[in-house]
Amino acid sequence: MKILVTGGAGFIGSCFIRHELKKHPDYKIINLDALTYCGNIENLKDIENNPHYKFIHGNICDKSLVREIIKEVDCVINFAAESHVDNSIKTPEIFVETNVSGTLNLLQASKELGIERFLQVSTDEVYGTLGKDGYFYETTPLAPNSPYSASKASADLLVRAYHETFKLPVLNTRCSNNYGPYQYPEKLIPYFISKLLKNEKVPVYGDGLNVRDWLYVYDHCEAIDTVLHKGKIGEVYNIGGHNEKTNMEITHLILEAMGKDETSIEYVKDRPGHDRRYAISNDKITSELGWQPSITFEEGIKLTIDWYLNNQEWIHSIENKKLNYAKEK
Ligand code: NAD
Ligand code: TDX
Numbered sequence: 001m002k003i004l005v006t007g008g009a010g011f012i013g014s015c016f017i018r019h020e021l022k023k024h025p026d027y028k029i030i031n032l033d034a035l036t037y038c039g040n041i042e043n044l045k046d047i048e049n050n051p052h053y054k055f056i057h058g059n060i061c062d063k064s065l066v067r068e069i070i071k072e073v074d075c076v077i078n079f080a081a082e083s084h085v086d087n088s089i090k091t092p093e094i095f096v097e098t099n100v101s102g103t104l105n106l107l108q109a110s111k112e113l114g115i116e117r118f119l120q121v122s123t124d125e126v127y128g129t130l131g132k133d134g135y136f137y138e139t140t141p142l143a144p145n146s147p148y149s150a151s152k153a154s155a156d157l158l159v160r161a162y163h164e165t166f167k168l169p170v171l172n173t174r175c176s177n178n179y180g181p182y183q184y185p186e187k188l189i190p191y192f193i194s195k196l197l198k199n200e201k202v203p204v205y206g207d208g209l210n211v212r213d214w215l216y217v218y219d220h221c222e223a224i225d226t227v228l229h230k231g232k233i234g235e236v237y238n239i240g241g242h243n244e245k246t247n248m249e250i251t252h253l254i255l256e257a258m259g260k261d262e263t264s265i266e267y268v269k270d271r272p273g274h275d276r277r278y279a280i281s282n283d284k285i286t287s288e289l290g291w292q293p294s295i296t297f298e299e300g301i302k303l304t305i306d307w308y309l310n311n312q313e314w315i316h317s318i319e320n321k322k323l324n325y326a327k328e329k
Contacts, residue, residue, distance in 0.1 A: 002028040004073040006060050006106065007080030009033040011183040012121070012217055014043035016079065019221040021050055028052050030069055033080065034059040037325065038184040040318070060102035063109070070109045075117040075228065078106055081152070084186050085125075088148035089272060099151035100158070107162045119171045119228055120159045124213070124240065125149035126174060129275035136280045138174075138236045145273045156236075163234045171231045173224055175239040176280045179300065180217030181307040185315055188212075188250060189301075193308045194315050196258045206270030208248040211277040215241035216300035219293040226291040237289070240280030243297045257305045 003020070007013040008031030017029055033039050035057060047053050058065045060080045070076065080102060082088065082095045103120065110118050127136040128143030142157075144150040162168040177188075185194040192202040223239040231237060255264060285291045295303075308315065 001075060002030070002073045004030050004032060004069055004076045006032045006076070006078050007039070009035055009039040009041050009043055009055075010079060010083070011038075011043075011180075012178055012220060013079035014182055015180065015217045016077070016221040016224060017044060017053065018047060019218065020225065021047060021052060023225060025052070029054070030073060031055045032058055032060065032066075032069060036082075037322075038083070038186070040182075040184075042314075042317070043182045061097060061105055063105055066105055067109045067113065070106075070113045070115065074115060075119065076106055076110055076115055077119045077121065077224065077228065078103060079121045081121075082148070084184075085146045085148045086186070086271065088146055088151070092147035092151075095147050095151040096154075099148075100154045103155040104158055107158060107168065111162060111166045111168050115169070117169050117171060117228060117233075118159070118162075119173065119224065119231075120155060121224065122152050122156050122172055122174045123149065124174050124176045124238065124278050124280045125275065126153040126156055127278075130277040130279055132277070134279070136174075136238060136278070138238055138284055145275055169233045171227050171233065172236045173227050173239055174236060174280075175220050175223070176213035176215050176241060176278060178217045178220050179214055180304050181311070182314070183217070185318060188247065189254065189304060190308060190315070192251060192254050193258070193305065194319075196254065196260055196264060197309075197312060197315070201264050201266040202251060202254075203266050203268040204247060204251055205268060205274060208251065208267070209246050210274060211244050211246050211279070212250075213240045213279050214243050214245060214250075214297060214300075215239065215293060216295040216297075216303075219295055222294070223285060223291045226285070226289050230289045232288075237285045238280050238282055239285060239291075240282045241293045241297070242282065243293075244277075244279050245297070253301055254305065257302075258309075
């Protein structure tokens with residue numbers, strides 16, 4: 001099988017490419033990535049010379065480039081996105097451009113050229129927010145609350161429409177919060193680790209009691225592989241870890257692992273439109289496709305914190321890139 005992975009230089013896409021090349025050594029993968037501020041080709045240094053892997057520096061909104069690449073492949077897996085909620089509050093336009101128009105461009109080329117599978121990687125945030133009880137199911141109405149989640153929900157609706165209208169063979173996954181190595185240090189876990197490494201305080205939004213369901217990135221990649229091979233065309237599959245934690249619980253775990261205490265916490269103004277609780281039912285993917293998370297949160301968070309502590313150069317190189325970028329502006 002020959003697969004186009006978009007956004008493969010990011011956190012989850014790079015883990016997925018590494019995972020696929022290991023699990024299916026006969027597959028060929030093309031990685032199309034625009035290398036935006038969070039895309040980092042160094043994330044795939046270890047496989048750059050693998051003859052089954054090819055990197056193309058480009059944008060999913062580029063019509064002719066996307067057509068040229070899709071001619072060559074059997075499947076498309078779309079990870080490419082603007083993915084940070086806080087940025088979407090400041091600059092929503094780029095979220096619509098990449099997440100909506102970029103996805104539409106990939107769908108249109110896939111329809112015209114004919115592909116075997118189009119898998120859209122989406123998020124539980126499209127369902128909005130939950131109260132104290134209950135879960136998001138695949139049948140839960142979409143009710144996104146941030147420009148980020150609204151752009152992801154829009155893309156999901158286009159994916160659905162291309163199946164209904166043009167019979168494009170689509171699959172759609174919606175996953176909970178991922179954590180693990182190579183996550184850009186703007187997201188909660190790597191951001192807090194990078195702040196503490198500099199002896200700075202960690203900014204907890206609001207009361208810190210917002211709940212997220214956390215899944216180790218490797219398990220998300222295995223779930224995508226399962227849906228790609230066994231998923232029923234036209235279906236949506238939720239992916240989650242049944243691992244709900246408040247932001248305070250996560251913060252305390254990180255503080256403890258890094259030998260810090262409460263004095264390193266700073267309570268800051270809440271994120272506007274901050275979703276209170278996410279919790280996802282993974283009944284469908286577990287009962288119909290046999291996927292299960294394999295890494296407990298205790299194992300995963302230890303692996304993750306150890307990785308950032310042992311790879312501080314990776315964090316420094318990103319911080320230097322940020323500084324150079326700010327100087328150039
Ligand atoms: P990320 O921000 O780490 O990576 C995104 C990648 O997309 C980067 O390499 C970037 O350079 C690339 N990209 C951005 N715009 C592009 C464009 N126009 N053309 C080509 N490439 C472009 O994101 P991530 O956390 O790895 O998330 C990957 C996908 O998974 C996203 O679609 C996101 O919505 C979804 N998702 C993420 C999470 C999570 O917890 N991180 C959870 C559920 C779903
Ligand atoms: O500095 C912070 N302080 C803080 O309290 C940051 C960066 C976050 N938070 C809170 C906000 C959220 O309640 O931590 C929680 C997690 O925040 P993020 O890491 O920004 O993730 P979230 O907003 O939940 O969205 C993530 O999960 C779903 C990803 O960024 C999305 O791409 C994915 O779709």
